[in-house]
Amino acid sequence: MNSKNQVLLETRNLVKHFPVYRRGIAFKKEVGKVHAVDSVSLRIREGQTLGLVGESGCGKTTFARTILHLIEPTSGEVHFDGKDVGKVFGSGDKKEALALRRSMQMVFQNPYSSLDPRMTVYDIISETFVIHRHIPKNQWKERVYELLEMVGLEAYHAERYPHEFSGGQRQRISIARALAVNPRFIVADEPVSSLDVSIRAQVLNLLADLQREKGLTYLYISHDLSSVRQISHEVAVMYLGKIVEYSDTEGLFGNPLHPYTQALISDPEKKVERIVLPGEVPSPINPPPGCRFHPRCPYAIDICSKVEPPLEERKPGHFAACHLADKFLL
Numbered sequence: 001m002n003s004k005n006q007v008l009l010e011t012r013n014l015v016k017h018f019p020v021y022r023r024g025i026a027f028k029k030e031v032g033k034v035h036a037v038d039s040v041s042l043r044i045r046e047g048q049t050l051g052l053v054g055e056s057g058c059g060k061t062t063f064a065r066t067i068l069h070l071i072e073p074t075s076g077e078v079h080f081d082g083k084d085v086g087k088v089f090g091s092g093d094k095k096e097a098l099a100l101r102r103s104m105q106m107v108f109q110n111p112y113s114s115l116d117p118r119m120t121v122y123d124i125i126s127e128t129f130v131i132h133r134h135i136p137k138n139q140w141k142e143r144v145y146e147l148l149e150m151v152g153l154e155a156y157h158a159e160r161y162p163h164e165f166s167g168g169q170r171q172r173i174s175i176a177r178a179l180a181v182n183p184r185f186i187v188a189d190e191p192v193s194s195l196d197v198s199i200r201a202q203v204l205n206l207l208a209d210l211q212r213e214k215g216l217t218y219l220y221i222s223h224d225l226s227s228v229r230q231i232s233h234e235v236a237v238m239y240l241g242k243i244v245e246y247s248d249t250e251g252l253f254g255n256p257l258h259p260y261t262q263a264l265i266s267d268p269e270k271k272v273e274r275i276v277l278p279g280e281v282p283s284p285i286n287p288p289p290g291c292r293f294h295p296r297c298p299y300a301i302d303i304c305s306k307v308e309p310p311l312e313e314r315k316p317g318h319f320a321a322c323h324l325a326d327k328f329l330l
Contacts, residue, residue, distance in 0.1 A: 051232030
């Protein structure tokens with residue numbers, strides 16, 4: 001079987017709720033929960049990119065941090081290359097946990113805050129060698145120079161500080177840091193959102209080149225649909241902690257089956273009438289009953305406010321959680 005057909009990472013009914021407390025002088029009482037991620041099941045195939053899209057506050061970053069075990073899930077499972085991530089980190093086996101951490105890395109959204117301003121680029125990248133001890137010390141300098149070249153920078157940049165670089169260059173440094181441990185899977189959390197339009201294409205092309213050269217697998221998170229379409233093989237659409245649509249990229253953009261997806265990808269510049277959704281994303285503390293999107297949906301009917309639609313396959317490889325999805329099939 002081709003490696004691109006093999007599932008590298010899978011989540012099964014992944015849930016992350018954050019308790020909300022009311023504090024008094026002498027007590028703290030839980031009064032609710034933030035439903036950041038609610039029963040998300042996804043698969044990411046080796047050597048491919050899954051794009052994850054949705055409005056701000058829908059749970060994309062929380063989902064990413066949960067699958068990397070930067071925060072613990074409330075319930076559900078994450079499996080990476082056949083290993084239960086929660087069990088590995090909960091076992092107390094530091095060697096196995098570090099090995100898994102090397103395989104799963106993250107490029108953060110804002111390169112201005114993700115790099116320590118007091119450290120040189122050499123120190124930032126070589127810090128990973130100190131933690132993981134996977135490279136002999138006499139090879140550190142050579143490896144740092146190699147990584148900088150890999151992301152389009154020069155060896156002399158290693159002695160500079162983050163404030164001496166542009167935003168695009170800083171993000172390249174962040175990518176080099178992630179690559180320093182030879183990962184198989186990288187979460188790219190809106191890696192180009194803080195960059196100029198002209199620089200975005202360069203960073204996206206770099207990510208694509210690295211994927212081809214090293215067989216990397218990406219979870220690419222963004223609200224920029226054009227970049228998602230450019231870099232992703234499959235796309236999942238998240239709304240208020242739930243996946244509402246999932247398909248290969250061309251299938252989703254060519255025939256969106258969920259009204260929320262239709263609104264996200266509508267673009268008058270491409271002769272697709274702009275759909276403006278009324279209101280804002282409801283509070284994740286008290287999600288609407290039934291379909292969570294129904295208060296803003298232009299097609300909502302009575303059942304939408306009462307029964308939550310399951311995420312079902314509407315045509316081969318194309319899943320949608322909408323009572324009216326069949327109406328939009330082409």
